[in-house]
Amino acid sequence: MRIILFGPPGAGKGTQAKLIEKEYNIPQLSTGEMFRSAIKNQTPLGIKIKDILDAGKLVPDQTVVELVEEALNDEKFLNGYILDGFPRTVPQAKAFEERLKKNGKKLHSFLSLEVPDEELMKRILSRGEGRADDTPEKVKVRLEVYNEETAPVLNYYKQQGVYRAIDGLGTIEEIYARIKKVLDN
Numbered sequence: 001m002r003i004i005l006f007g008p009p010g011a012g013k014g015t016q017a018k019l020i021e022k023e024y025n026i027p028q029l030s031t032g033e034m035f036r037s038a039i040k041n042q043t044p045l046g047i048k049i050k051d052i053l054d055a056g057k058l059v060p061d062q063t064v065v066e067l068v069e070e071a072l073n074d075e076k077f078l079n080g081y082i083l084d085g086f087p088r089t090v091p092q093a094k095a096f097e098e099r100l101k102k103n104g105k106k107l108h109s110f111l112s113l114e115v116p117d118e119e120l121m122k123r124i125l126s127r128g129e130g131r132a133d134d135t136p137e138k139v140k141v142r143l144e145v146y147n148e149e150t151a152p153v154l155n156y157y158k159q160q161g162v163y164r165a166i167d168g169l170g171t172i173e174e175i176y177a178r179i180k181k182v183l184d185n
């Protein structure tokens, strides 16, 4: 199964991706985690993008697309994957669809975790992961960037017929149960 887990910052994509990964045995790929690890290890990529992540802005499409395409070539993703944090712009979505088409593959579902803005801010500020972009000002930037650049990806996938809305309010288990229902159908 090829799954995109979509949603605003703080919607719980990473948490739910890990649960799906465990139960369905499908590896996840998180662009945010890849970037944070590159920064931590001070790789050339990490050095290039540190300021962007710290500011809450988006890494340029070309950089992200190249990185994801390369990563997905790993054979562990041959039978499926969960994408967390990608695609985050319409050009990224188009590049990804292009790749699927080229490989004769199909997306199983585009799961959109829906959570109101006030709740997102609350969740991020209380999760205390110590991320440089988890301050009130940076979260505000990330939510703005989400609304302007990422939300249009929703419409793109609604047109593809794989879009499924998931109510992202409730306990982790409740939300996961909603996801399972969609995936098991």
Ligand code: ADP
Residues within 6 Å of the ligand: 008, 009, 010, 031, 032, 033, 035, 052, 053, 056, 057, 058, 059, 060, 064, 084, 085, 086, 087, 088, 089, 092, 133, 142
């Ligand atoms: P969140 O969803 O909570 O913002 P992520 O871990 O998904 O956290 O992303 C953290 C940061 O990594 C983003 O604010 C952005 O700077 C960068 N990033 C992650 N994925 C992408 C992407 N697909 N395109 C551009 N930038 C990205």
